[in-house]
Amino acid sequence: MRYDFDKVINRLNTASVKWDEVDRIFGDKDLLPLWVADMDFQVPAPVTDALRARVEHGIFGYTERPESYYEAVIGWMERRHQWSVQKEWICHCPGVVPALSYLVQVFTQPGDKVIIQPPVYHPFTSVVADNGREVVHNPLKYEEGRYFMDFEDLRQKMDPSVKLLILCNPHNPGGRVWTKEELTELGNICLENNVMVISDEIHGDLILKGHKHIPFAAISEEFAQNSIICTAPSKTFNMAGMQTSNIIIPNQEYREAFQKMMSTLVLRMTNTFGVVATEAAYRHGDEWLDQLLVYLQGNLDFLTEYIETHIKGIKVIQPEGTYLVWLDCRELGMDTKGLQEFMGKQAKVAVNQGHVFGPGGEQFIRLNMACPRSLIEEGLERIAKAVSSCRSVAN
Ligand SMILES: Cc1ncc(COP(=O)(O)O)c(C=O)c1O
Structure with missing residues (x-):
């Protein structure tokens, strides 16, 4: 079976921390959620089938x-x-x-x-x-x-x-x-x-x-x-x-x-x-996971190329595993608070701030790439636009 990881599925109103808690945590419901470590993909079909059969049994x-x-x-x-x-x-x-x-x-x-x-x-x-x-x-x-x-x-x-x-x-x-x-x-x-x-x-x-x-x-x-x-x-x-x-x-x-x-x-x-x-x-789940890993590699390649071409001041640390991308933002020249405000208020993306991960994390952000590529593209476009308007103000 071929899984479609490009499919965008609305997760709002599913009690999802990643999507439904954005407003409470970041103070703005319009941020694109690229933070907490879960994926915007449906589980393998055999998992849904097994759960469905168990639900049908009706005794828990x-x-x-x-x-x-x-x-x-x-x-x-x-x-x-x-x-x-x-x-x-x-x-x-x-x-x-x-x-x-x-x-x-x-x-x-x-x-x-x-x-x-x-x-x-x-x-x-x-x-x-x-x-x-x-x-x-x-x-x-x-x-x-x-x-x-x-x-x-x-x-x-x-x-x-x-x-x-x-x-x-x-x-x-x-x-x-x-x-x-x-x-x-x-x-x-x-x-x-x-x-x-x-x-x-x-x-x-x-x-x-x-x-x-x-x-x-x-x-x-x-x-x-x-x-x-x-x-x-x-x-x-x-x-x-x-x-x-x-x-x-x-x-x-x-x-x-x-x-x-x-x-x-x-x-x-x-x-x-x-x-x-x-x-x-x-x-x-092997087949699903093998396809997922190919898709994630595609997301990483896309993200790397996009950032190298369009976003000056952010460097991608190439992950060898996980679906979390650690981005070195030191060349943007912002302090911890500045970077946080920049990502939230100007770029309108919800990402994890690096300083939370302890010493050495300051001026980095963590972006979750486990979502349809179109959402990664939207997030990167938002960041690129905010960086370039920041630069034109500075110039
Ligand atoms: C390294 C690591 N350990 C544990 C967890 C969460 O584990 P659990 O949800 O099973 O408590 C995460 C989630 O992001 C993680 O990245």
Whole structure:
């Protein structure tokens, strides 16, 4: 089947955060939403079919994950990532961000330190700080339009009160798909210092041409025993609203500790539709995802060419994975507040402001390219027009 990702679907009045909350969050309902990380595409047809059949059944009582659910998750990890996952490693959590917060609570004490690598997905900061733990930054190095880990700095930041490192693999917003060599070096430093790695791999299926996602725990048995891998079908298949993620924990002791927390929070059971949608997506979603990745690459090529030709002062950091494009706006010469106002009030686009992602994010923006190309074009036209009218005022 051929999927039509060019089709524009009206998402207004669907309780969509991305579309219906624009007015409340940005203060103007006319901004074009190119922000929060979900897509404006319909899920694969087999997912809709499975959900429809489940709806027709008409009874939505307490729901467990059946054997076939686990088989689907295991099959996906094996097929897409050559990673052999055992059924008992797979733990449920409504979302990856809640899981990160619970993991911080389970594996650290108040006052302990947790390392993150900014600029990085902003809830990494809040799940640590809001739990009364100390955030330690190991900033990424930005060199010639690409991000790298700073291992020398990481070694220096290690001390006995550092208990966890939260890794974003692939990296949001920098777009890096970390290589096996990079992950190995990071993993070894963490092992040497008794620091557990929580690897957020929610974007792990969204990999662009020429790159390969390496699940952190697939690198070695030692890494598997020292890590927790957070996965979900939510970004891959555009079903964040299903509130279903799989936290994969090969280490038995860690797994039991996490599961104890989940039962204390009474979060053991699953959303009925999340189970159905996840199983259908992981069993039958390959074809859709393969087509999606080609479409996203087309969006990226279009966006890159458009910006290079029409928008002076913005540079595209080429993502290797995710559908989030990190744009270097430093040459526009605006401060954080100026850039925010410019994008909202003049360009009329809703994008994520870079400073929110921590140090190194200032004067960048994050644009979500997972929408029909016509919407990307409209957003870029709005930005180009605003930049050129800004320049003519300055001249
Ligand atoms: C790196 C990363 N982790 C987690 C999430 C959200 O996870 P969830 O919706 O499962 O809480 C996002 C969403 O943008 C993300 O980019």
